[in-house]
Amino acid sequence: xxxxxxxxWHWFAPNPSIGGKLVSSxxxxxxxxxxxxxxxxxxxxxWLESRPTAPRAIVLTNRHHGRDxxxxxxxxxxxxxxxxxxxxxxxxxxxxxxxxxxxxLPGGLTPFLIGALSPDEHGLDLPSARTVWVxxxxxxxxxxxxxxxxxxxxALMDDPEGTKAGLLEAFRTVLERHSFEHLMLAHGxxxxxxxxxxxxxxxxxGGRTASDAF
Numbered sequence: 001x002x003x004x005x006x007x008x009w010h011w012f013a014p015n016p017s018i019g020g021k022l023v024s025s026x027x028x029x030x031x032x033x034x035x036x037x038x039x040x041x042x043x044x045x046x047w048l049e050s051r052p053t054a055p056r057a058i059v060l061t062n063r064h065h066g067r068d069x070x071x072x073x074x075x076x077x078x079x080x081x082x083x084x085x086x087x088x089x090x091x092x093x094x095x096x097x098x099x100x101x102x103x104x105l106p107g108g109l110t111p112f113l114i115g116a117l118s119p120d121e122h123g124l125d126l127p128s129a130r131t132v133w134v135x136x137x138x139x140x141x142x143x144x145x146x147x148x149x150x151x152x153x154x155a156l157m158d159d160p161e162g163t164k165a166g167l168l169e170a171f172r173t174v175l176e177r178h179s180f181e182h183l184m185l186a187h188g189x190x191x192x193x194x195x196x197x198x199x200x201x202x203x204x205x206g207g208r209t210a211s212d213a214f
Contacts, residue, residue, distance in 0.1 A: 001027070001040075001047055004192050005129055005182060010140055013038040015067070024186055025067070026133065028126075032056035033107035034078075035124065035133055036186045038067035038124040045075060057081060057106035061135030061186060062091040062120045081105055084173070086120030112174070116166030117157065123174065130184040132195065137167055138202075139210045140188035149191070149198050150210030168207045171199060172177075 001011045009027040014020040015038055026035040030140040032053035039045060048055055053162065055076040058069050063086025073080060073095055082090060084098035100104060101113045101122070108128055114121045117137050136156075141147035151167055154160040175196070183195025188210075191198050 003029075003156075004190055005131065008129060008184075009042055010130065010184070010190055011044075012046075013040045022188065023067075024142075024184070024188065026184060027051075028087060029053065031107035032078075033109070034058045034072065035109075036061055036065040036067060036135070037069060037072060044068075048072075050078075056066045058087075059105055059107070059109055059111075059124060061122050061124060061133060062086055062118060065135060065168070065186060066090075083111070083120040083122045086118075112178070114170045114174070115165050116169070116170050117152065125178050125180065127179070129182070130180045131184060132178055132180045133184040133186070135186050137200075138183075138185060138188075140172075140185060140191075141211075143187055147189070147211070148208075149185070149188070149202055151206045152187070153209060164207050168203060171203050175200060175203060 004010045007029040012022040015023045015076055023038055025037045027182045032055050034055055041175050055078045056079045057078050060082045064083055069080045081099050082096055086099050087098040090096040096135055099111055101111055108126055110125045111122045114123050114137055121135055138149050139152050140149045151164055158162040181196055183191040
């Protein structure tokens with residue numbers, strides 16, 4: 001686990017559901033909030049138990065990022081917040097709570113709709129930290145800090161050309177409506193300090209597919 005901004009922690013863990021490729025997870029220290037959590041295979045639970053604030057909530061950017069949410073709920077009894085449009089994937093699970101764009105989520109997070117890739121693809125804005133999270137739409141390398149961001153590969157899109165046009169418009173709107181510096185990815189290294197400028201460049205270029213995508 002690495003503290004990449006004051007009170008914001010990041011780590012990688014291999015995700016067996018996508019062939020063991022690394023994915024990113026995040027922890028907000030003071031409010032005790034996990035974002036898209038997949039625990040590392042060694043000491044993840046012990047590390048969380050050592051924090052000043054125990055986990056109080058889990059927030060997912062889309063329905064596919066449940067990852068270790070059930071395991072964490074069992075240990076810490078924390079609710080899981082998922083986009084309402086993805087709530088159907090958790091039928092009968094009482095501790096899963098649906099959210100809508102603009103809701104006030106734990107930790108000061110505000111969700112916003114991205115869509116295009118899937119109806120429940122959302123971003124999360126934390127204005128106090130000038131930080132935005134995105135789920136499956138924008139990806140980059142997990143190992144190369146010089147890699148550029150881009151769209152997820154065409155094979156994961158039902159209509160690649162239409163989806164990419166929709167993503168371009170969605171992220172134009174993100175830049176217009178949200179003031180942020182840092183961009184946190186569920187698939188790839190986070191961008192600390194240059195997240196907005198990198199997203200601006202991606203949109204100005206008309207979009208591109210990432211060269212190292214999950």
